[in-house]
Amino acid sequence: MEKNPDTYGKLYLIPSLLGDNEPLGVLPLTVKQTVEQLSHFIVENERTARRFIKKITPRKSQPSLVLFPLNKYTEAAAIPEYLAPCLEGISVGVLSEAGCPAIADPGSDIVALAHARGIRVVPLVGPSSIFLALMASGLNGQNFAFNGYLPIETSERKKVLKTLEKRSGEFGQSQFFMETPYRNEKLLAELVRTLRKETLLCIAADLTLESEYIQTRTVGDWANHLPDLNKRPAIFGIQSK
Structure with a gap:
């Protein structure tokens, strides 16, 4: 039986900091709220992503995070599996090392695939x-x-x-x-x-x-x-x- 796209999780494009800022001095509250709700992230750099998540949501459990790497070393065959949680109704966030995902940073391939699969893509406001x-x-x-x-x-x-x-x-x-x-x-x-x-x-x-x-x-x-x-x-x- 074919799945209903209305039941899919969303793919959130989450902007990160450009430097050592206080997060809410640069990012809107919606970014913090979205990160708080998610446990699955597609990230350019795992260490940077964990540091950002901890900084913007200090109480979030780090062991509960599921991080998928998306960078120049990622094999193309692995990328489609990153959207598997969305197909099961679990939303996923995309985080680049700095700034906005998919703008002079990885992300466009996973976004294109999300569109092809009927997954809603939600870009959040932040610094580029x-x-x-x-x-x-x-x-x-x-x-x-x-x-x-x-x-x-x-x-x-x-x-x-x-x-x-x-x-x-x-x-x-x-x-x-x-x-x-x-x-x-x-x-x-x-x-x-x-x-x-x-x-x-x-x-x-x-x-x-x-x-x-x-x-x-x-x-x-x-x-x-x-x-x-x-x-x-x-x-x-x-x-x-």
């Missing part, structure tokens, strides 16, 4: 470094693109940067990207060397934290005002005039 940077940048928020991580190799990265700058000018589209925190300063130096002086560059680091830094200047202006970005999570945005 990409969208916070876009909001605060002053760059075009009507037409924008997020390009993930740029190539590591210098000549290839320079080529990509010139392509993004050209695309921004041709289509009026702001271009956002990121880098591993320990390579931020190298990328910033390359941005100043590679891009045209009149191109706008936004640097947004440590978003939602006390040390939050957001500034947009022309590349020419940045040449004399480079911030210390070493080991600080950051998003970069450019817009060609």
Whole structure:
């Protein structure tokens, strides 16, 4: 007998913190309430997930948690089983290491599978470094693109940067990207060397934290005002005039 989708559990997309914040200073109460109700989670990193769950719901029993790993090491064949609780009427939460699941983080595959199986997907409100940077940048928020991580190799990265700058000018589209925190300063130096002086560059680091830094200047202006970005999570945005 075919199951009724109305009896399925839901798949909750749960935003997590971007840094060492007090949870309710950044997240709405609905996130805390949802985490309190769930015992099954699909997580990018088990240690990070347990720490977040304990921080937002200190009284929740850690031994009772059922955690399914979803990261670059997860075998594709294992993913469908992660939704088995939903088919039995048990809701499941998806947690990425920081920010919102499925936005520059794992999650989209499990969400697509949930839709295919008739499981209701419920996204919860919370911080996304990409969208916070876009909001605060002053760059075009009507037409924008997020390009993930740029190539590591210098000549290839320079080529990509010139392509993004050209695309921004041709289509009026702001271009956002990121880098591993320990390579931020190298990328910033390359941005100043590679891009045209009149191109706008936004640097947004440590978003939602006390040390939050957001500034947009022309590349020419940045040449004399480079911030210390070493080991600080950051998003970069450019817009060609």
